[in-house]
Amino acid sequence: MIKACVIGYPLGYSRSPAIHRYWFSRYGIEGTYDAVPVAPESLKENILRLAEQGYAGFNATIPFKETIVPFCHTIDDAARAIGAVNTVVIDKSGKLQGRNTDATGFALNLQQKYPGYEWQAGTAFVLGAGGAARAILHALKEKKVPRILIANRTEEKAQQLAQHFEVEVVPWKDRESVLKGIHLLVNTTALGMTGKPPLDLSLVHLNKSATVYDIVYAPLMTPLLQNALAQGNPVVTGIGMLLHQAAPAFEAWTGVRPEVDSTLERIVLEAAA
Ligand code: ATR
Numbered sequence: 001m002i003k004a005c006v007i008g009y010p011l012g013y014s015r016s017p018a019i020h021r022y023w024f025s026r027y028g029i030e031g032t033y034d035a036v037p038v039a040p041e042s043l044k045e046n047i048l049r050l051a052e053q054g055y056a057g058f059n060a061t062i063p064f065k066e067t068i069v070p071f072c073h074t075i076d077d078a079a080r081a082i083g084a085v086n087t088v089v090i091d092k093s094g095k096l097q098g099r100n101t102d103a104t105g106f107a108l109n110l111q112q113k114y115p116g117y118e119w120q121a122g123t124a125f126v127l128g129a130g131g132a133a134r135a136i137l138h139a140l141k142e143k144k145v146p147r148i149l150i151a152n153r154t155e156e157k158a159q160q161l162a163q164h165f166e167v168e169v170v171p172w173k174d175r176e177s178v179l180k181g182i183h184l185l186v187n188t189t190a191l192g193m194t195g196k197p198p199l200d201l202s203l204v205h206l207n208k209s210a211t212v213y214d215i216v217y218a219p220l221m222t223p224l225l226q227n228a229l230a231q232g233n234p235v236v237t238g239i240g241m242l243l244h245q246a247a248p249a250f251e252a253w254t255g256v257r258p259e260v261d262s263t264l265e266r267i268v269l270e271a272a273a
Contacts, residue, residue: 002031003054004253007038007046008061016059018271019246023258031254040067047071051094056253058088059246065131072098081138081165084131087249099252102135105245107143110213112244112260113236117211119143122183126150126167127175127199129157132215133188137165145184151175153189179206185228187214192222199224203231214238220269239265 002024006016020033038046040063047068050058060068065084069075072085073095079085085098111117124145126133129152140148148167152158155171162169170178179185185206191199193216201224203212212228217238225235243260251257 002029002056002254004031004056004058004249005034005036005050006059006061007036007043007050007064009037009040009063011035011037011061014061015242015268015271016061016246018268019243019264020250022264022267023250023256027254027256027258029254029256038064040064043067044071047088047096051090051096055090057090057097057249059249060085060088069098072096074098076100078103078135078138081141082131082134084134086245087252089249089252099248100135101245101248102132102241103139103142104248105241105243106136106139106215108244108247108260109240110211110236112240114211114234119145122210123147123149123181124184124186125170125175125178125182126186126188127201128152128188129154129161130188133161134165136186136188136215137161137167141165141167149178149182176202176205179203179210182207182210185210185212187212187216187222187224190216192216192224194218198222203227203233206231206233208232209234211236215241217242217269239269243268 006014014035017033017035024031068085074097076099079098079100082100087099087101089097124140149170150158150167151170151172153172158169211234213236214222214225215238216222220237228235247258
């Protein structure tokens with residue numbers, strides 16, 4: 001019996017149980033995956049308890065992605081570069097291996113949609129400077145994208161990320177004027193999500209071959225992606241990033257590399273609706 005869970009606080013919105021339970025069932029693996037709310041002040045006791053109880057590992061979500069780092073015995077390169085852990089593998093001796101699979105999730109999603117996608121063909125432009133932007137900048141650097149730009153409403157946050165990842169800052173007010181030379185545009189802000197205003201960005205100057213990637217997945221087709229589609233640009237929705245970041249965690253806990261298929265996508269979207 002393989003035991004895994006997601007820890008966070010509060011946890012009402014987590015899609016991870018639906019993803020991992022689907023894979024346990026699809027691959028005939030006996031396993032459980034629960035959502036475990038953990039009070040931030042008792043993080044350490046709770047993760048020690050999971051190790052004692054024989055858990056194979058767990059996912060960490062808000063507010064623990066950064067605070068869990070000091071409790072991990074090892075940290076992989078992605079987690080170190082991003083400064084956050086989203087996946088923990090508990091080894092046989094109870095030691096915690098901290099990993100971050102968000103960057104690979106981001107890249108695999110694009111590659112599954114557009115096999116043979118050429119990362120090095122041009123400039124990438126990232127909007128937003130939160131935790132998701134950190135993972136995406138790491139992925140773009142790993143893929144050796146030749147030029148990477150970032151813009152954020154609060155420019156200071158963009159400057160901090162630009163320094164850390166060695167990318168260039170575009171002032172938020174100039175975000176439309178750089179679109180002409182862009183090969184990949186990524187929205188990492190929450191704008192366009194159900195209940196939030198759409199991203200304020202005209203795409204009229206966007207290069208016609210540029211791929212537009214929105215990490216928001218509720219709704220799947222954000223106003224940004226609808227505009228991009230209407231102009232004939234290739235688009236990538238955010239649901240795949242969520243599903244693909246889960247796959248390496250499932251593989252680490254069970255030894256089975258799961259497939260991200262359309263049934264899983266439907267199940268998770270229905271859970272998000
Ligand atoms: P996450 O860690 O999930 O990426 P976050 O840290 O809350 O989320 O980041 C949200 C991003 O959306 C930030 O870049 C934020 O910009 P600020 O740094 O200026 O706050 C951006 N964002 C949120 N609301 C916005 C708005 N109305 N206009 C522009 N950017 C917005």
